[in-house]
Amino acid sequence: KIVKVIIDIEEETEIAKAYEQLKPVKKGIINNYRIAIIIGVESYKNSSKALYANNDAKMFKYFATNALGISPTNIKLLVDEDAKRLDTIEALKAWLPRKILKNKSELFVFFSGHGYPSKENNLYLIPQNGDPRFLEESTLSKKYIIEQIQRLEPKSVTMFFDACYSGKGKDGEVLIAGLKPIRIVEVKEDIPTNFNIFSSSEYNQESSTIKEAKHGMFSYYLMKGLEGKADENKDKKITNGELIAYLKTNVSKE
Numbered sequence: 001k002i003v004k005v006i007i008d009i010e011e012e013t014e015i016a017k018a019y020e021q022l023k024p025v026k027k028g029i030i031n032n033y034r035i036a037i038i039i040g041v042e043s044y045k046n047s048s049k050a051l052y053a054n055n056d057a058k059m060f061k062y063f064a065t066n067a068l069g070i071s072p073t074n075i076k077l078l079v080d081e082d083a084k085r086l087d088t089i090e091a092l093k094a095w096l097p098r099k100i101l102k103n104k105s106e107l108f109v110f111f112s113g114h115g116y117p118s119k120e121n122n123l124y125l126i127p128q129n130g131d132p133r134f135l136e137e138s139t140l141s142k143k144y145i146i147e148q149i150q151r152l153e154p155k156s157v158t159m160f161f162d163a164c165y166s167g168k169g170k171d172g173e174v175l176i177a178g179l180k181p182i183r184i185v186e187v188k189e190d191i192p193t194n195f196n197i198f199s200s201s202e203y204n205q206e207s208s209t210i211k212e213a214k215h216g217m218f219s220y221y222l223m224k225g226l227e228g229k230a231d232e233n234k235d236k237k238i239t240n241g242e243l244i245a246y247l248k249t250n251v252s253k254e
Contacts (some may be wrong), residue, residue, distance in 0.1 A: 019213040024066040031069040046131040054218035056112035067226040085127040100152040115163035162216040212232035
């Protein structure tokens with residue numbers, strides 16, 4: 001007896017992962033000792049785009065007010081054309097000294113954009129008009145930024161950097177065509193004890209974005225954590241340790 005067997009193979013359909021919309025928590029009590037400098041650079045004058053960096057910075061401003069309790073008058077937001085090198089220096093050397101109270105102020109710094117390494121093993125953040133070919137002349141090193149803040153003697157500083165230092169953008173493309181990325185072996189940063197630095201990648205890694213969420217991967221999960229997702233013990237307080245654990249778990253999984 002001959003039996004005819006027909007196998008019906010269903011085509012596999014790739015389903016895009018759904019991402020929850022970022023929802024700033026309800027506005028809490030304003031803490032007048034808290035200050036924030038928030039920088040987002042998406043459209044660069046001399047290099048490729050840093051996708052969704054503007055979204056990251058603008059959304060973080062909402063979280064700064066709501067989750068961190070920072071008064072709008074204590075927030076300096078610099079985006080694209082307003083985030084040139086001199087704008088950033090002005091924020092650090094003119095605006096910030098008027099806000100910081102010695103040993104009392106808590107400063108938060110957020111940056112989303114491009115980073116770049118140097119042959120001297122320094123790490124640089126690239127402002128809107130910065131050029132990776134002329135790092136010292138057109139960009140700002142993390143060391144310089146830390147030094148400017150440290151001399152004001154704030155009580156604490158928490159820094160969030162959604163930038164990589166591989167010489168590539170978040171889309172994997174080289175920042176400037178023909179400019180070969182510098183590969184550095186190790187970076188030893190002298191970080192003051194009252195500074196906490198959260199970074200989207202190590203000096204030899206690349207950062208990425210989540211297109212469906214229209215945010216940098218690090219920024220998205222940072223703000224998800226600040227929504228309350230990082231509150232592991234449910235005591236309605238988020239410690240640095242809880243935020244680190246949440247970011248490591250979710251960014252690595254992503």
